[in-house]
Amino acid sequence: MALDERAFFNEKPETRQGRYTCPKCRRAADYSIRWVRRAKKDRLPAGATDEDRAKFAKLRDYLLRVDDEVVCKACGKKFEIPSQHSLMFVDQLAGLPNEDDLEKEIAAASDEPEPPTETKPPLPARFTRKSTGWK
Secondary structure (H helix, E strand, O other), X not given: OOOOHHHHEEEEEEXXXXXXXXXXXXXXXXXXXXXXXXXXOOOOOXXXXXXXXXXXXXXXXXXXXXXXXXXXXXXXXXXXXXHHHOEEEHHHHHOOOOHHHHHHHHHHHOOOOOOOOOOOOOOOHHHHOOOOOOO
């Protein structure tokens, strides 16, 4: 009899941040999403057949999303998380670039100078003077 898939993995709960937009109020926010990380065991479990050995050789570590719904932080309505990312392979996840690094790389490749940072004019004296209190 073939072994159950869970016999090949070690499971560990994990929490990751995800940015989602509420379909009702259209506001985007970061939410804590619960995942289960399934890491491939270092060796084959006892009692494995040849079919199990072939399956074990092809396995990869992956993340499986536990939460299907989140509550909007702005309007309080519960909405469903899009399902296209309910399973993610860890080796694909590790190769993703950081958003800041990606923006710098795009700016460097476009050969455009960085936009100058805006300097704010100094505040007028009436806002920087020490108050004398109520009169």
